[in-house]
Each structure stands twice: as structure tokens, then as C-alpha cells.
Amino acid sequence: MVCNRCIKVVEEExxxxxxxxxxxxxxxxxxxxxxxxxxxxxxxxxxxxxxxxLIEDRKMRTIEQIKLLILYLVRNEQKTKSKINxxxxxxxxxxxxxxxxxxxxxxxxxxxxxxxxxxxxxELAKELLKYGDLTLSEISYRLGYxxxxxxxxxxxxVTGMNANQFKTLTENTRKPLDKIK
Numbered sequence: 001m002v003c004n005r006c007i008k009v010v011e012e013e014x015x016x017x018x019x020x021x022x023x024x025x026x027x028x029x030x031x032x033x034x035x036x037x038x039x040x041x042x043x044x045x046x047x048x049x050x051x052x053x054l055i056e057d058r059k060m061r062t063i064e065q066i067k068l069l070i071l072y073l074v075r076n077e078q079k080t081k082s083k084i085n086x087x088x089x090x091x092x093x094x095x096x097x098x099x100x101x102x103x104x105x106x107x108x109x110x111x112x113x114x115x116x117x118x119x120x121x122x123e124l125a126k127e128l129l130k131y132g133d134l135t136l137s138e139i140s141y142r143l144g145y146x147x148x149x150x151x152x153x154x155x156x157x158v159t160g161m162n163a164n165q166f167k168t169l170t171e172n173t174r175k176p177l178d179k180i181k
Contacts, residue, residue: 006052013046027068062094063108066101067116069093074120074143083144086117122158125151129167136163 003026011024017039020032033039044054055061069090087098090113094101105113121143128139140151156162 009050010047010052013050014043017042017046019043026072027064059104059108062096062101063105065094066090066105066113070113070117070120074117074124086113118154119158121145122155125155125163126159126166129163 007024007026010029011021014021014029014031018033019039021029022032023030035043040054047054055064070086073084073086073089087102090096090101091098102113105116109116111119125139125143128134128142129136132139134142136151137148140148143151145151145154152163155166159166
């Protein structure tokens, strides 16, 4: 689950299955019920029907947590007063060695954590360019870039066009957040 609408859909589907939800947040749901094989099968089916998947494997859960933490960090970068070191942030939040997290993420996702962060930032920049009234300079600052030139270079490298070209496009070339790779 990567957005509030996702949480709402999952919550509604779990209630239809008469599951008592104790906690629900991005990427995680805790229920009070005992989950036998039959209910897990129903959960898996209803999640897949709605475009989600049940993550039971510990390593896959860790990768999902990394993605959610990065998504949160990128979306809230402008609210922090200082630049956050991603490796320290992930290590602290997940109580794991960053080298392990990085190796695991790269082996499964086929990109580095750093590249995934860049892709998330560019996706947010695309959203802000297309739907907002911010200048590229304001977007650069909001996303924690050291300069507009740095954002512009990464934007061009990832999208193949500069920000102005992208802004004038009529078609929506944005990707769903859970499909960024």
C-alpha cells in the first residue's frame, strides 16, 4: 500500500472478510483474528484482485519497508530542517546494517537504493511540475537538491527530457508509485 486510498481499499476488503483491524498503515495491517490457511487464501485473493500482494517472506517485507520509508522521506523532505543521510535513516528505522539492506534491495529490485531514491524524487518532481504552481527552483529546494542544475540533470537522465518539455506534455507520463523501478 503506497497511498491513503490504498489503505482505504484494503481496510474495506478486510472488513468484508470480518477481520478486526488493530492497526493499519502504509504497507502493514495488523488484525486481531487468528489467520488460518483458509482466511490467508481469501486475503491473498482479495489483495490480488485489488492490485496488491500479501508479503509473508521476511526479506520481501524488509524491501517493502525500505520502499515505504524512502517514499515517506522523499514526500516529506521539505519538512525536515536538515539533510537526512539515507543509509543512517534506513539502518536506524529498520535496525539493520545498511550494507545488508542495500545488498538485499539491489539483489531483488535490480537497482540500488540510491537510484530508487532518485526515481522517487523525479516522480514527485513530475507531479509537482504537472499539477503544481512551483518553479523548478522551488521544487529543487523542496526535494533536497543542492541546486536546480542537479535536479535538472537527474530529471533529464531519468525522463529523457528537460523539465520544461515535460511540463508541456499533454499526456500523463507519470508512473504509479508502486511501479517505480
